[in-house]
Amino acid sequence: MIEFYNVENEQQNKAIIKLGLTIRKIREESTDFSQDKLALEVDLSENQIRRIEKGQTNPTIKTLLKIAKALNVDIKDLFG
Template sequence: MKCNDDETKKLIQCVGSTLRQLRKEKKLSLEELAAKTGVSKLTLGNIERGDTNPTIGMMWKISNGLSVPLMALLKSENKVMLSRAGKGPRFSGGPGWIMEPLFSNMSEGLGMYRAFLDPECKYEPEQHHEGTTEIATVMSGSIQLTIGMETYTLEQYDSIQFTASEKHTYENVSDQQAVLHLTISYH
């Protein structure tokens, strides 16, 4: 996660307290949650206390283990939310991939993200919940998206919808950064 230090600290504390609340609602011990997520008990405890900054991969594993959308870990109480590019939290999914959470509607199981993929980089997300639908729109640049065994080339403003629980990989084979808008619907 990257943003200014005060924002980062607040967000890490928010993720920690939300994780603790969700875990208790589901009546899970840290040990039981660790078994469900593949994230160690120690790391989960550190996240809940706000002592560590979780990676996007860890957060996917946790959301999958709790059977909640990723954005449930980042919920906000504000009625009106504004997302400005580069101004909020940013998560790295590995070399060349940055994702900014935009908005979520937990009652609808919906999360929206802005993603940036550097030139000549590839990103393979953690497996999503079964029945998850993903919609990707290329806002600038172009990408190759492989879903299962099929590869699709998407240019600026092209959109694609697919079952996100299937293995998929985003690849930027161009010499410029690609910007994507992602909408993920959890059923």
């Protein structure tokens, strides 16, 4: 049971990191948004955006919808 949990947890962490990297890539390649400007657009702190992009936090669906809208992409695009 513990091994299963560790594998599941590792998979979740990898997915969160990939999500953050994809958000950063879209932000940098498709917009002129800095992390600060994106934060203002989605009503989050710059630190929260930084943590999302580094995969250090698991954003809610609501937050992901706001980010997708600000980046002018569909939410599914954030998942690579």
